[in-house]
Amino acid sequence: MLKSGFKGNQTNEEAKPMFGKDGEITTTQSSALNSMIGQGCKLKGDIEIQGTIRIDGHFEGSISNPDTLIIGKGGVVKAEVKVKNAIIGGKLIGNIAAANKIELQSGSHVEGDIQTARLVIDEGVFFEGNCKMGSQPAGTVSSRENENTTNNANWQKKDEKRPEPVGAR
Numbered sequence: 001m002l003k004s005g006f007k008g009n010q011t012n013e014e015a016k017p018m019f020g021k022d023g024e025i026t027t028t029q030s031s032a033l034n035s036m037i038g039q040g041c042k043l044k045g046d047i048e049i050q051g052t053i054r055i056d057g058h059f060e061g062s063i064s065n066p067d068t069l070i071i072g073k074g075g076v077v078k079a080e081v082k083v084k085n086a087i088i089g090g091k092l093i094g095n096i097a098a099a100n101k102i103e104l105q106s107g108s109h110v111e112g113d114i115q116t117a118r119l120v121i122d123e124g125v126f127f128e129g130n131c132k133m134g135s136q137p138a139g140t141v142s143s144r145e146n147e148n149t150t151n152n153a154n155w156q157k158k159d160e161k162r163p164e165p166v167g168a169r
Helices: 012-019 143-150
Strands: 033-037 042-048 052-055 058-064 068-071 076-088 091-093 096-104 109-111 114-121 126-128 131-133
Touching: none
Parallel strands: 033 052, 042 058, 052 068, 058 076, 068 076, 076 091, 076 096, 091 109, 096 114, 109 126, 114 131
Antiparallel strands: none
């Protein structure tokens, strides 16, 4: 049901009353809600979009590059997700990588690995998987990690020398 005066380019903050309870969308993003998969809708495929997408129905596939992904309380997503921000109120099965922030709202259900710079988890969230935090892109090794693997302080005990690599002999 559309409210009178509905604007097609309204922001997430303006859209709050239209989609249910006020506490469901808690982002301060000023980007417009570009796309929506409504309740009762089932889609399979790959989504590549600029801007914000909200999913209240069922989606299976992959999602990449929206500014913000919002999974509503009734939304079910089975996908590999790469986004800037994510607000999850429903169910996500699959790995998610967010460049900025992931918010898991109370009652949400996440099965898969999370990679993000910032993570907010409300009370009452189900999460099963691994979490890696930091601003570093996936698949890269930091100089600190590389240093630890080559010069591991735990390797050497007092008065013991580390063996030379085979090629150096």
